[in-house]
Amino acid sequence: MPHTESTYFINLGPQNRLRDKCIQDNKIVVLFPHCARPYYKQNNCNKFVESILADMDVRTADKKFPTKRVARMWYEAAKVLENSTNDIWLHRHRETKTLWWTISKNENACWKTGESPNGDYCDDFCYKPCEPWQPINVEWASIPKVAQRFLFSRSTYKMLSDDKAEYVKRLINQI
DSSP: OOOOOOEEEEOOSGGGTTHHHHHHHTEEEEEEEGGGHHHHHTTOHHHHHHHHHHOTTOOOTTSOOOOHHHHHHHHHHHHHHHTOOSOEEEEEOTTTOOEEEEEBOSSOOEEEEEEOTTSSSEEEEEEEEBSOOEEEOOOGGGSOHHHHHHTOOSSSEEEOOHHHHHHHHHHHHTO
């Protein structure tokens, strides 16, 4: 495995509806409501968050109004992904409990606007090119419970600490 920088866990769209497309197209994705895009382009996190909180059509994957914390996380996730190079990205297929991993490429992210995966409003999608996604061939039940907790998240993404990233690298090297 080449030297990597950071290690992240990511969900690929609401209820992971973009997972198959990402795996097929060698991409990583984060998305946020289109109403906030002008403020994202201006690097204005506060206005980004305010615009999301003010739009009564915007909902989370759970159909709830986003909190300030959730809106800020959407902003940060897009910034992290857009600037990611040589980072490990990990994803867990919820139904099969299969872990997948990839490494982000040193290429520009691609932005697209379209209907949200829920079909209820317009989203902006940040797609980052990556190496082909690969499954980690390990049975979920064989992973210690403490590791299972950090190898799964309901959040859009999270950066893993150094010790957890080392654990992920050991899992990957078993391939």
